[in-house]
Amino acid sequence: MSLEQGLNRAWYGKPKSLLLLVPLEFLYRLIVALRRRLIRPQSCGAPLIVIGNISVGGSGKTPVVLAVAEYCQRTGYKVGIVSRGYGGCAPQYPYLLTNQSTPAESGDEPFLMYQRSGLPLAVAPDRLAAAKMLVEQHGCNLIISDDGLQHYRLARDIEVIVIDGERGFGNGHCLPVGPLREPIARANEVSLKIINGGNAGLSGFNMNLNGSMAVNLLSGEQLAIADWPPNQKRIHGIAGIGNPQRFFRSLRAMGFEVIEHPFPDHHDYTLDDVQFDDSLPVMMTEKDAVKCRSFEVQKHWMLPVSGEIDPLFYSALQSNLANVLHIH
Structure with missing residues (x-):
């Protein structure tokens, strides 16, 4: 801890x-x-x-x-x-x-x-x-x-x-x-x-914070959460925000099975932080994504939210x- x-x-x-x-x-x-x-x-x-x-x-x-x-x-x-x-x-x-x-x-x-x-x-x-x-x-x-x-x-x-x-x-x-x-x-x-x-x-x-569209960090592809492939619902969740559990809970409410990776607020990411030894998709907050986009990894997605x-x-x-x- x-x-x-x-x-x-x-x-x-x-x-x-x-x-x-x-x-x-x-x-x-x-x-x-x-x-x-x-x-x-x-x-x-x-x-x-x-x-x-x-x-x-x-x-x-x-x-x-x-x-x-x-x-x-x-x-x-x-x-x-x-x-x-x-x-x-x-x-x-x-x-x-x-x-x-x-x-x-x-x-x-x-x-x-x-x-x-x-x-x-x-x-x-x-x-x-x-x-x-x-x-x-x-x-x-x-x-x-x-x-x-x-x-x-x-x-x-x-x-x-x-x-x-x-x-x-x-x-x-x-x-x-x-x-x-x-x-x-x-x-x-x-x-x-x-x-x-x-x-x-x-x-x-x-x-309420609402997000219904995932965005791929490499390609910019937008995919509605409702259309997310059912066989890819097990994901890595990345959150370097004040209350990471809020993000993880919101992902679970959308039907994802989340492997949690909480980081300190304003964390300065390296590729090793967000690269895992499997092929599972990685979902992160938009705030985290602005620092991870340069890694150019195809399986990285973000979930923008609006208040x-x-x-x-x-x-x-x-x-x-x-x-x-x-x-x-």
């Missing part, structure tokens, strides 16, 4: 021995509170929507960013997206993605969002600088910040929190005893909440945007 897997088991179960670290948790909470009080937010020059969470690891933010960006673009905004670019090493910051960009430069999630949306997308540890570049140099009149809930230097008009409906807030503790980056009370301060699947007794707008969010969320979002524009 990896360190990440062990921590997740404690964070999303019973903390047990981690309770010895409660004094560090109190110190962490104090630092978080002071940091939030002392940092002065600055506007990027356009309305800004932050989409994030208060827990470590994935909760489904990327599909939400894409869904919200598509909706706002459809309603007439010139949308830009900013992200930290975690896992990437760009030649300079802020870094504007182009068709020549690579996941190694931008990070896997920004690369995926750029490919899927085609929208101006800039990455930088200083998201404020990235947002200002999109506004000043590319004429964006609405910025969406991916995973920037705790980036308090960036002034925001609307906050959207995405919560993993299966795992909720884990054991309820902040780091290092639990998975929370901020206390649970922070979730009650945001404009809108989205619950990604599951039924953890949480209130918010429901979202289907309760339509009432968009009504609430539009109402919030109308209030923001009135303020501006």
